[in-house]
Amino acid sequence: MADVPAGQAARERELTEIVVASFASTSDPRLRLLMESLTRHLHAFLREVRLTEAEWKQAIGFLTEVGHMTDSQRQEFILLSDVLGASMQTISMNNEAYANATEATVLGPFFVAGAPEIRQGGDIAAGASGEPCWVEGAVTGTDGVPVPGARIDVWEADAAGQYDVQYGGDRTAARGHLFTDDHGRYGFWGLTPTPYPIPHDGPVGKLLEAVGRSPMRASHLHFKVSADGKRTLVTHIFVRGDELLSHDAVFGVRESLVMDFERHPAARPTPDGRELGDRPWSSVRFDIVLAPAAGRRLKQA
Numbered sequence: 471m472a473d474v475p476a477g478q479a480a481r482e483r484e485l486t487e488i489v490v491a492s493f494a495s496t497s498d499p500r501l502r503l504l505m506e507s508l509t510r511h512l513h514a515f516l517r518e519v520r521l522t523e524a525e526w527k528q529a530i531g532f533l534t535e536v537g538h539m540t541d542s543q544r545q546e547f548i549l550l551s552d553v554l555g556a557s558m559q560t561i562s563m564n565n566e567a568y569a570n571a572t573e574a575t576v577l578g579p580f581f582v583a584g585a586p587e588i589r590q591g592g593d594i595a596a597g598a599s600g601e602p603c604w605v606e607g608a609v610t611g612t613d614g615v616p617v618p619g620a621r622i623d624v625w626e627a628d629a630a631g632q633y634d635v636q637y638g639g640d641r642t643a644a645r646g647h648l649f650t651d652d653h654g655r656y657g658f659w660g661l662t663p664t665p666y667p668i669p670h671d672g673p674v675g676k677l678l679e680a681v682g683r684s685p686m687r688a689s690h691l692h693f694k695v696s697a698d699g700k701r702t703l704v705t706h707i708f709v710r711g712d713e714l715l716s717h718d719a720v721f722g723v724r725e726s727l728v729m730d731f732e733r734h735p736a737a738r739p740t741p742d743g744r745e746l747g748d749r750p751w752s753s754v755r756f757d758i759v760l761a762p763a764a765g766r767r768l769k770q771a
């Protein structure tokens with residue numbers, strides 16, 4: 471902003487302060503802080519880039535398109551937040567590392583509350599395409615004590631990279647929930663995760679194209695784990711060796727969440743004796759450590 475004449479710069483600063491002051495009588499102090507800070511940062515951005523009126527119009531048009539694209543099945547605003555890293559930054563701030571607790575990552579736009587319950591050892595696929603994957607582990611607290619009765623929601627894309635909510639209609643597939651047993655253990659059949667693009671036929675996809683970024687997400691399986699007295703964990707597990715780990719479209723990868731998926735030929739017996747015929751399969755172990763509900767403090771900086 472070095473080339474902005476002093477008088478002009480003073481007028482710009484004055485406007486920012488007038489707008490900030492307009493929030494002075496906000497009764498909710500948190501809302502006041504959010505609006506004042508948003509105003510300061512937004513004005514600083516506008517002034518830093520010397521936004522043109524044509525760019526302002528384009529930005530309004532873009533956000534309008536994001537709104538029009540959004541409905542009960544498609545959340546373009548979450549996608550926008552995700553590709554800007556705003557989702558991951560918010561999650562990082564609100565789920566500080568606590569002792570050895572499993573790390574959190576983005577929820578994404580495809581979680582559906584009320585997915586069907588499956589029994590221990592059950593199959594979430596419900597006909598979704600993909601290679602069977604045996605997933606097992608235990609849920610414990612940071613003290614190592616098993617957590618029986620923890621609710622585990624899991625959901626994932628099929629082999630074509632589609633979630634059930636993208637099929638059209640109301641079919642449920644590749645999602646479900648189960649509860650840990652008396653020893654905190656769980657096991658179920660899912661699908662070996664495969665890479666998929668975030669929906670990129672809308673304005674967020676056009677933005678990614680304009681900036682030369684890929685819409686691809688690293689292969690993953692989503693988890694949401696909740697139990698009494700524990701901080702609810704929203705996370706994924708990723709597949710070691712996936713070439714997309716280093717440039718996930720939504721910045722969701724954490725090294726601690728990259729797991730070894732073991733590949734097995736068709737003939738190899740499965741852990742629960744399930745007959746898979748001529749289908750190869752995979753297996754992964756994911757032990758989950760839940761922080762206490764009040765455990766928000768960093769153990770190590």
Ligand SMILES: [Fe+2]
Nearest residue numbers: 578580690692
């Ligand atoms: Fe996903």
